[in-house]
Amino acid sequence: MRRTLAIAVGLLTLLGEVGLYQAVAESPTKTDGAWSFRDGDRVALIGGTFIEREQRYGYLETALTIANPDKSITFRNLGWSGDTIGGVSRSGFDPPEAGFKQLVDQVNAVKPTVILVGYGANESFAGKAGLHGFVKGLARLVDALKPTKARFIFIAPLKQENLGPPLPNPEKHNRDVELYAKAIEEFAKRIGGAFVDLDPFGKEGSSPGSIHLTDNGVHLTAFGYWSLAKRLGMDFSVDASFPYYKTGSVTIEDLGLIQLARTPSDATQMVGLYQLSQVERTPRGLRFKFKSSQLRLPVPPGDLAKSEPKGPHRQLTVDSLDDGDYRLEIDGKTILSASRERLAKGVRVDGDPDSNQVEELRQAIIRKNQLFFYRWRPQNITYLLGFRKYEQGNNAVEIPQFDPLVEEQEKKIATLKKPVPHVYELIREEPKGGAK
Amino acid sequence: MNKSLMGATIRFGLLAAILTVPGLANAQRAPFAIPDPDPEVERKSFILADGFEVNLFAADPILAKPLQMNFDPRGRLWVASSEVYPQIKPGQVANDKVLILEDRDGDGKADHTSVFAQGLLIPTGIEPGDGGAYVANSTELLHFKDTDGDGKADQTRVVLSGFGTEDTHHILHTLRWGFDGLLYFNQSIYIHSHIETPHGVRRLGGGGIWQFRPETMQLEVFIRGLVNPWGHHFNRWGQSFATDGAGGEGINYCLPGAYYTTAPDAVRILRGLNPGSPKDCGLEALSGRHLSESWRGNMLTNDFRGNRVCRFVISDDGAGFASREQAELIKTRHVAFRPIDVKMGPDGAIYIADWYNPIIQHGEVDFRDPRRDHTRGRIWRVTAKGRPLVARPKLVGAKTEELLEALKAPEDWTRQQAKRVLKERGAAEVIPKLADWVKRLDSAEPEAIHHRLEALWTYQSLDVVEPDLLAESLKSGDPRVRAAATRIVPWWKERLSDPIALLTPGVEDENPRVRLESVRALALVPSLQSARIAMRALDKPMDQFLDYALWLTARQLHSFWLPEVQAGRFDFDGHPSRLVFALQAVNTPDVVKPLLSLVEAGRIPEDQLAPVQTLIAKLGDARDLGVVYKLLLKEGSIPTARRASLLDTLANASKDRKVIPAGDLDAIQGLLNGSDATLRASAARAIGAWKIDSLRPRLIELAGASDTARETRASALDALIQLGGVESRKRVEELAEKGKTAQIQSLALAALVSIDAKAAAKSFAAWLSRLSAKDYPESLNVLSRFLERKEGPEQLSEALATSSLEPDLVKVLLSGIRGSGRDLPLLTATLTKVGGLTASPRALSPEEMSRFIADVGRIGDPARGEALFRRKELTCLKCHGIAGAGGQVGPSLESIGASAPIDYLIDSIFQPNKMVKENYHALVVATSDGKLHTGIKSRQTDSELVLRDAEDREILIPFSTIEEQKPAGSLMPAGLTESLTREEQVDLIRFLSELGKVGPYSVSKERIFRRWQALAATPEARKAIGRTSLDSVAQSGESLSWEPVYATVAGAVPLAEVPEIRRGGNAAPLGMIRAQMDVSSGGPIELGFNSTEGLTIWVDGVRTEPNPENMNFVRLELKPGRHTLTLAFDRTRRKDDVRCRLVELSGSSARVQAVLGK
Helix, strand or coil, rough: CCCCCEEEEEEEHHHHHHHHHHHHCCCCCCCCCCCCCCCCCCEEECCHHHHHHHHHHHHHHHHHHHHHCCCEEEEEEECCCCCCCHHHCCCCCCHHHHHHHHHHHHHHCCCCCEEEEEEEHHHHHCCCHHHHEEEEEEEHCCCCCCCCHHEEECCCCCCCCCCCCCCCCHHHHHHHHHHHHHHHHHHHHHCCCCCEECCCCCCCCCCCCCCCCCCCCCCCHHHHHHHHHHHHHCCCCCCCCCCCCCCCCEEEEEEEEECCCCCCCCHHHHHHHHEEEEEEEECCCEEEEEEECCCCCCHHHCCCHHHCCCCCCHHHHECEEEEEEEEEEECCCEEEEEEHHHHHHEEEECCCCCHHHHHHHHHHHHHHHHHHHHHHHHCCCCHHHCCCCCHHHHHHHHHHHHHHHHHHHHHHHHHHHHHHHHHEEEEEEECCCCCC | CHHHHHHHHHHHHHCCCCCHHCCCCHHHCCCCCCCCHHHHHHHHHCEEEECCEEEEEEEEEECCCEEEECCCCCCCEEEEECHHHHHHHCCCCCCEEEEEEEECCCCCCCCCEEEEEEEEEEEEEEEEEEEEEEEECCCEEEECCHHHCCCCCCEEEEEEEECCCCCCCCCCCEEEHHHHHHCEEECCCCCEEEEEECCEEEECCCEEEEEEEECCCCEEEEEEEECCCCCCCCCCCCCCEEEEECCCCCCCCCCCEEECCCCCCCCCCCCCCCCCCCCCCCCCCCCCCCCCCCHCCEEEEECCCCCCCEEEEEECCEEEEEEEEEEEEEECCCCCCCEEEEEEEECCCCEECCCCCCCCCCCCCCCCCCCCCCCCCCEEEECCCCCCCCCCCCCCCCCCHHHHHHCCCCCHHHHHHHHHHHHHHCHHHHHHHHHHHHHHHHCCCCHHHHHHHHHHHHHHHHHHCCHHHHHHHHHCHHHHHHHHHHHHHHHHHCCCCCHHHHHHHHHCCCHHHHHHHHHHHHHHHCCHHHHHHHHHHHHCCCCCCHHHHHHHHHHHHHHHHHHHHCCCCCCCCHHHHHHHHHHHHHHHHHHHHHHHHHHHCCCCCCCHHHHHHHHHHHCCCCCHHHHHHHHHHHCCCHHHHHHHHHHHHHHHHHHCCCCCCCCHHHHHHHCCCCCHHHHHHHHHHHHHCCCCCCHHHHHHHHCCCCCCCCHHHHHHHHHHHCCCCHHHHHHHHHHHHCCCCCCHHHHHHHHHHHCCHHHHHHHHHHHHCCCCCHHHHHHHHHHHHCCCCCHHHHHHHHHHHHCCHHHHHHHHHHHHHHHHHCCCCCHHHHHHCCCCCCCCCCCCHHHHHHHEEEEEEEHHHHHHHHHHHHCHCCCCCCCCCECCCCCCCCCCCCCHHHHCCCCHHHHHHHHCCCCCCCCCCCEEEECCCCCEECCCCCCEEEEEEEECCCCCCEEEEEEEHEEEECCCCCCCCCCCCCCCHHHHHHHHHHHHHHHCCCCCCCCCCCCECEEEECCCHHHHHHHHHCCCHHHHHHHHHHHHCCCCCCCCCCCCEEHHHHECCCCCCCCCCCEEEEEEEEEEECCCCCCCCEECCCCEEEECCEEEECCCCCCEEEEEEECCCEEEEEEEECCCCCCCCEEEEECCCCCCEEEEEEECCC
């Protein structure tokens, strides 16, 4: 007898963020629609606190990494708080204008093939009066970095989120930010670079969802970075879209024959998302091999994951099972227990190996960034490389010793970003203590 | 060796025996004994102030390397600690911690410890608050929260980021809640911070104190500068003070917005209140019932180099403060006791964080020096014997009404923590009850005035404007309240109806500090009107602090008033003195025209005239300069010395800015023919600068005449070269060849260097080979010209290569090279070779080093070492001061022995470039005239860089002429001690190694006159004493020559070092010395002598007698200003060295400082 079995594995979206998602979906702006990463790319990220603080959380980098699992792409975060297009924060003991040379040298030192430029937020405080100088600064920087032959991605500055008093009302300032963003977009178009506007705040600085993305108006929280990461991943995914929030189902009509059917909604994306194989009935249930084609973003940070029952998660729907209670084992490890009825409706799967792997990946990215930070911006630079180097400069031998440690993490990242197959098994529990 | 010294040595020997554990693993490498880490051994070594005892509150292993500590309102002690310092190792995971130490049973010892946060990288600051704690974590200021109350942080927020990390003992530190609810934190000299806020980016490159309101993200710089401001605290009335771990001026009064030493872009700085002090870390104001009356209001800080916890008494001094050091709370010879923080606790006791490390610093001592301790640390608790402790207040969970009552507590701790709890409770809960509490305050209560101030601060803390209480406080009967309330006005300016009107009466308040605060507050309400009002302060008496405050305000508001003045629409209500003060403060070319019109109208007040003339001469155009030129031509118009310096300023204007005064330039001939040598020299310089060809013959005449003064001759020769032309050159060459004296020849050769250095080098080499011994010093005239040119040393070296010179001549030349502060290996080698001298010894091998170190401890004699240190030929005191007396080019040495390991001292002397103290790196500046200037950056003005050269002179270099600046190494010449025998070197190092350690070589807290000048035994001095009276010498010593003589570390001027002036006939030989003192507030004071036996005493030239009832004291009544104390003694009658100190009389308003420096 033929039985129809349907297994659906997918993600549910966080309800509170539907608004955010929609705001995002309509706007990814790329001047070059065909823009994509290439195998072997080395991305240098430059800018102010927005860029610098990303390395603390790693969400943006994780999104870009998992969106390109089959390409080797490495990232070097060279962000510096308070920085401007002239590199003013990098000037150290020298006059402010010396920062520009530092900026160019620092970018050159990482041998980039892609340069992601995230300036404009700090400059925007100078308003319209500073705009001309800023655009000239962009041109000067691109010109100075031309010898790298790198492709450019420009990120629009984020507006300020309006968090209400006692923090300042950002409306006026946000109009200036918009001016700068527009100027960057035009500049990007002119030189044939990519332009990305991730800004989630409107002129009024309102937050797209119910949860604030910054805690002071100007700097993203971990959740803020996580939210933006979804968008960035979409822009630079292998596919044109980055389907973290799509749901769908895959029906297996015949045992032994895996047929991937398109559901009316969005199965196109789903096709690329995962593979089921070796689906087989076992005496006590069902076993199949599952492999994602791409990892998904980690769960949102902090309490959100715990407190939001409807946060994004993997859902497993299996019908046509025999009556009874089942436990789900992944790679031999028990993950959950559920009745046939609940499985038919769909159960939430937490702590699956892919989720763990992507978190491990994010931690490796954070550690890599930290080691690289110790490498390129070591503490005590005055003694190691600066004007007191003839005293403690001997200690500078330690600095290149961070290189192999960074490489070690890169290897880890390269492995972790590739999904691996996992064996899922549903096993019917023996009724406890009595006959049925 | 004298008796007392022997005693000291024996004591040291015993202590060392107690403190040392023989056979420690790394003792081999250690040049000093690594002490026994047992806390009890350390505790027993403490010498405490009378009436105090100390117990161990907490120690390793629960606590490693505390960096800062602060209490929370529950009375728990939060400690930031770092094992990673000074530098993370490759592969090491940063896991520094914030600990909470609790004494639950109140027995004075921590009984519970929890790790609140970990995974940190060198957290240098901790301050609990806002439901968790703020932590300085290298580039970031973090806030950690413990939401589930398990004592461990579970949420992390980056509050601010972008703090620099150029030096890990400079990074963000000294977190502290202010009395005003603001969070204050500090950074040190090398740090460059770039902080983004929703209000824009804030930047600070250099030291300073930040001021931050977390809920509004308002971030401002409170004061700028200081090298390592590792201490900051405020007194009961909200006045802030800071200490400096490298600045050496004790307690600094924080005048809002002021610039202090090393501040970036500082044009003018404020100095500390205890110049010549050792360096300090941490700061706390003492208060509360547990301590006796005389200790309350005192401030404690830590001389961590000298292993001491120090105490200062602060008192009013005009608009500012005076500070006097008292006997220490704790001192010890235990080398690992490193007190770095001090706080009062909830029980009224004093808590001291002991970083516990034999090695401090990482700039001068290798990061990975195995002697560095990474695992230990202690918290000590000091209590007053026999006095009851304060009951620990229960604040968290108390009713709001109870918290308000706690604002009346005599303990600063309680009031401050109560305010924190109130703040976190929020305005909605607190404000109604606060209003009610204020209403019910009994104004008859003696402390009611202070309670109301606390209430006002609580409003400020909650950021709720209370205009009525503010207005009432601005009119309080207590000036301290008026001053404190004034500071609040700018914070509320947007929400007050007329903030400027509120600040107006304070500008003319009877109390100088209220005037100061008003002047500063007006700068924060920027407008033309604020400037207009602020300048009214000039109508009341000014002092150094007020002058600084007003100067700052005038500059900060200049964009409001200066354009109005230039347009002729505003003149500070017709008060020239106000206008002149403001214009001078701005000091840019924009102010020249307005000043000149005042000059021409004769409206410049007399006492402002001189600086105004200089300013016009410096910044004006040709016409402006012409006015000054015309003025100085007239004899008797202004004093001769001023005429000369104005003329020099004019000459420099043509050199630096190519501006020549309009007018009859030939008229300068009159000055060239005058009688004053200095003025003649200046005139010659001007002639060269302005290229007045018609005066060439007169210059030639002056250059060659045998009776021309040296100064005039040098200028005339240089001017001839500047005039240019074949004729000039020929004449100068003739003088170089055949001038009547070696002086003429050398000055002519020197002048020739600037036009043809190569040829001059050849002539110089030839000239040197025929120079007679008595004229050797003249060779330096020429040498210095070569040294100030980029190619000079090389050219000279080439010309000398084939010469053969007398060894003694070469020694003179080598000393000249040393004095230049430049490292010139090629020229040095050439000279050494042509003089047949042997090369400098190489660096010590490790074996030699350890033998040397052993000998320092074994046979080094500090007393002999001190005598060597004072020897003129060694020139130590030319550059280094001890307790502020001596040169200022090099680091001050009063605590060097307690801070630096002996190997560091040895290296510093034998290889000065190996390690250089921060802030003492030389700078080489190349200017557009092809010259090089070497010196330590001292400060900068709007238009000039000011260097201090190896001769301790200030060199002013206009920015417009600077082509390149490069950091260089040490100004200290190598080979200074080569003339010493090894035994002498050992003695010298031993002396240095004792400086600052407990014993005879730690500087006394007595306010001793350490900087003296002795009358030189010149024929003129003999003549003056013989022909006139001693009184007239004491009155007008200026025309005679005086040489520096400094007190010993113990404070006495050795009579043997004072030149003997022989008198005619049977009169006994005589010695005469003088010292100066600055009086900031007038009143009665006393001078205390070891004895006045055989001394004749003058103050400002007036004979002064000792007190009849106690002959060791002299009572004086002094007015503000500088005063000179002169002493003469008959060498047969006076046998004792002279030791003299300032004694402030209780109740006297007088504030006096002995003048220090070179």
